[in-house]
Amino acid sequence: MSAPTIESPARAAGDAPQRTVKAKAHWRTRLGRDWPLLLMAAPMMLLVWGFWWIPALGNVVAFQDYKPFTGGIFGSRLVGFTHFQLLFADPEFTRALVNTLAITVFQLVFYFPVPIMLALLMHSLASARLRSMLQSVVYLPYFFSWVLVIAIFQQMLGGAGLLSQVLRANGFEGVDWMTDPDTFILLVTSQAIWKEAGFGAIIFLAALAAIDPNQYEAAAVDGAGRWRRLWHITLPGIRPVIVLLLILRLGDALNVGFEQFFLQRSAVGSQASEVFDTFVYYSGIRTGDFDYGAAAGLFKGVVGLVLILAANKAAHLLGERGVYSKS
């Protein structure tokens, strides 16, 4: 869902000023008028602050020699950037970083175009019934958990899976792609495509539907065939959305999904499957070095934020709308 997710706040925020009906009254008047709204927001604010922003302050343990039992967050000694220095010298951390970036780049090439092609295929279907049936099918796996997706892949491609079963029955050797570190990057990309490419096509379908049909007609009258129309009308028409999602993906380069890798780490080994988020879990929670894990997590968070801001800036420089703009 990452794609449509992030576009919205911007637009929503951008809409805000136009809806302000009157000039701002005195705050007391507004409070007297708006207290029911505050009451409505209260439960949400309680949860958002209680389970998002207040825990976010706990990132301070990344700078502490955190002793969970004897010191706690208020009694532990500050150690500055020690954990970060250790982090950059830690080969496992480097490996997590390299794996994460490799998977991001790989998926940018092999995953990213799939929803676009899927949307083009669905959009090109003249029969509304057929299109609607296909949509129902391809959206479905999005609602399965990663546990289910991996269980399903295991049953198909694992050592005891259907593919091996068929190969063995025909006198070949079985395969086990679920435990092979060499092909792991292919495996996780296929899983991501299977689970999410269909749902990812929604936003491109919407962009395709928004292209003015008169443009196609005019081009056709001028003698442009279907491929030229695809190249000169369709693709330029959805270019802003493609650029936007590409930028979002770049801004999100350190995120390749936690559950998918965590669930398969024991099967393929950490060499191939260690990514940022699993590193945080294993170095922090599993071994109890909370301060060290928190430092890794904080590093990821800060770099991620910088990437998002930079990507957005780049979008504006390229003349695209970007994710958000100052309203």
Place this chain on the structure above:
Amino acid sequence: MSAKVKRAAWEEKPTVAGQAAKGASIVVIALLILFPLYTIALTSLSSAETVNRAGGLVVWPGDGITFEAYEQMFRNPVVLRSLLVSLGITAVGTVISVVVSVLGAYSLSRPGSFGHKTVLFSVLLMFVIFPGLIPVYLWVSAIGLRDSYLAIILPMAVSAFNVVVLRAFFMSIPQELFDSARIDGAGEFRVLWQIVAPLSKAVIAVVTLFYAVAYWNNWFNAFLYLDDTSKWPLALVLRTYVVESAPLPQASGLSSAPPTLAVKMAIVMVAIIPALIMYPFVQKHFKKGVIIGAVKG
């Protein structure tokens, strides 16, 4: 494709090769998604002998159907209990989330109101700044939620995405409706309940599906915070039995062996079924573009 399809006058007749390629890709895509589900369903409905003879998953339906595996599964107290836990968490969590999000989104749909910006930024910044796994883990443990179902529900109760989708929809409702209701003396709660909510059924349905699916599928919060395995939800049992093929550690010290393939596939089916049941009711809204409408503002 049917001959009744409407095509604009200027459009070329589709070529045979083009049609064939399209048809083939549709069939391949559909099979890639549906075939695994079919063979898993069939295996879960097969007898132990059929599974043995097939040497794994059952592909051909010739050997008859039996609910043996499901009976076995429901006799397994671990699975039965985890199913009830999942249903409970999903029901309670979804109600909490939808109520909180609809109220919050409504309050956010009124720019210029008191405190609007503070609330808005508290939610919008959730898209770009994350507290991180470790701080949340330490916090949830510190406030005494370990081994409580609240540790699963509360950290995921508000999804900024869902709130923003609801808010965008609420803001698209014509302002005149609000004004006339207010002139008639309706308070905010009444406006929400009698005007906004009935108009927003579709988007609320979609958001409900998103929340329900998130709760049903969640296993990681349970894995982090529930030390007592007898409290585990189905998704976590599924992970242990099916993905890890490990016995489930019991609180009593006993462990129950992982079940047979047919029973495993029955567990997979039970984990899938709620999504399959709810999906048709809500998916028409995707096509109507509820989400996109919201997202594109």
